[in-house]
Amino acid sequence: MNTGRGELLTARDADDALERLHALGCTDGLPVVVPTPEKVARMVLASGLDADLELGEVGPAGGVATVEKVAVAAVMAGCLPDHMPVVVAVMRAVCQPAFDLGELQATTHCIAPLIIVNGPARTRCGGFASGFGVMGPGHRANASVGRTLRLAMINLGGARPGESDMALHGSPAKFTFCIAEDEESSPFPPLHTTFGAEADDSAVTVIGVEGPHSTIFTGDVDDPASPGALLDTLAAVIANRGSNNVYLGGRAAVVVVLNPDHAEVFRRAGIDRRTVQRELAARAVMPRTLLARSSAKLLFGDEDLVPAVRDPANLHVLVAGGPGLYSMVMPSWGAGPHGNVAVHQRIELDQFCELPVR
Amino acid sequence: MTAKFQAQGDFVARASGMSAIPRAVVPHPVAGIGAAAMRALATDLVPVLVRRLREG
Numbered sequence: 442m443n444t445g446r447g448e449l450l451t452a453r454d455a456d457d458a459l460e461r462l463h464a465l466g467c468t469d470g471l472p473v474v475v476p477t478p479e480k481v482a483r484m485v486l487a488s489g490l491d492a493d494l495e496l497g498e499v500g501p502a503g504g505v506a507t508v509e510k511v512a513v514a515a516v517m518a519g520c521l522p523d524h525m526p527v528v529v530a531v532m533r534a535v536c537q538p539a540f541d542l543g544e545l546q547a548t549t550h551c552i553a554p555l556i557i558v559n560g561p562a563r564t565r566c567g568g569f570a571s572g573f574g575v576m577g578p579g580h581r582a583n584a585s586v587g588r589t590l591r592l593a594m595i596n597l598g599g600a601r602p603g604e605s606d607m608a609l610h611g612s613p614a615k616f617t618f619c620i621a622e623d624e625e626s627s628p629f630p631p632l633h634t635t636f637g638a639e640a641d642d643s644a645v646t647v648i649g650v651e652g653p654h655s656t657i658f659t660g661d662v663d664d665p666a667s668p669g670a671l672l673d674t675l676a677a678v679i680a681n682r683g684s685n686n687v688y689l690g691g692r693a694a695v696v697v698v699l700n701p702d703h704a705e706v707f708r709r710a711g712i713d714r715r716t717v718q719r720e721l722a723a724r725a726v727m728p729r730t731l732l733a734r735s736s737a738k739l740l741f742g743d744e745d746l747v748p749a750v751r752d753p754a755n756l757h758v759l760v761a762g763g764p765g766l767y768s769m770v771m772p773s774w775g776a777g778p779h780g781n782v783a784v785h786q787r788i789e790l791d792q793f794c795e796l797p798v799r
Numbered sequence: 800m801t802a803k804f805q806a807q808g809d810f811v812a813r814a815s816g817m818s819a820i821p822r823a824v825v826p827h828p829v830a831g832i833g834a835a836a837m838r839a840l841a842t843d844l845v846p847v848l849v850r851r852l853r854e855g
Contacts, residue, residue, distance in 0.1 A: 501810070501811065501814055502810075502814045503814060547807065547811075599810065599814060603806060604806045604807060604810050605806075605807055605810040605811075605814075607804065607807050
């Protein structure tokens with residue numbers, strides 16, 4: 442299934458088809474929607490692109506991601522045709538060399554691709570959730586698009602546990618990890634504008650990260666130290682004795698998803714995103730002497746205080762989730778030839794074909 | 800590669816179109832086994848690798 446058109450399998454019925462897909466190792470362990478030619482053709486049609494158009498190569502096996510093969514994954518994942526523009530953008534993004542997809546798939550770390558959707562596509566492409574439970578179950582677009590990527594990584598990239606995907610424990614985030622930014626609740630410009638997009642463009646940002654680390658914080662409007670305390674709390678989750686980021690040179694992207702109430706702490710204090718990034722980078726440090734007691738052989742550099750993120754621009758701060766006590770920090774792997782950085786891709790909405798409702 | 804990662808080594812060889820490439824498999828783990836064990840492993844392994852590299 443690595444080159445050319447996909448092999449057409451046959452089965453007695455839908456149940457038999459599903460069992461064959463499981464037996465072939467084509468699923469993520471959960472039932473999939475059987476990708477019949479009719480369903481796949483409909484998905485390809487919705488993309489507005491040629492079925493044979495190559496979106497990129499999926500490492501480590503190097504399978505070619507044609508629109509048709511990606512459509513197969515999208516059907517299996519449970520996508521609607523409306524989701525296809527985002528799916529296409531995601532595949533283009535992860536196939537960029539800077540994403541190091543092959544290395545990301547192969548590492549023993551639990552890294553998983555986090556997809557962040559921005560712009561009008563959040564509503565025009567099937568309704569991507571950005572509020573309560575944004576990282577959890579219950580949101581079809583989020584769940585399906587994230588799962589499409591995983592199924593493509595399995596079937597085109599050849600990533601299977603213990604054979605080519607060597608993550609020691611894996612992660613629930615490897616099933617699906619896709620969110621939309623709550624741009625309307627954010628005091629900051631939308632995330633994709635930090636990469637040069639216009640606010641009314643649609644784009645995806647994809648970053649290899651760990652699953653979400655919950656970060657509790659109770660702010661106080663009467664306490665002028667609240668913003669600093671929130672920064673320190675977030676920084677402590679980014680940089681700790683078990684964190685790859687501090688050991689492996691501080692090159693990688695880290696994601697901070699503020700809930701709207703935590704974002705409000707910064708807004709009230711007049712703190713913009715750049716300041717949050719700069720302050721987090723400065724505060725997310727660990728004493729070298731302490732790190733050396735855990736994994737001295739992994740340490741880079743010679744600073745007394747080792748930073749988890751050397752470049753503040755690699756701290757990606759956005760707003761999503763329900764309001765309350767918790768924000769989420771996603772540290773990362775920190776390795777790979779390009780250093781585990783974010784990649785971005787415009788979502789092309791003009792090519793999308795709306796299909797008649799059946 | 801260590802024994803626990805032999806499957807991955809075989810996969811990478813196949814994916815790279817080099818299924819027949821010779822590979823050395825050592826007991827797992829190698830990281831963290833201590834200087835003495837690492838030295839013993841290297842003492843045993845390096846001559847084998849050099850000989851295979853010279854033989855082509």
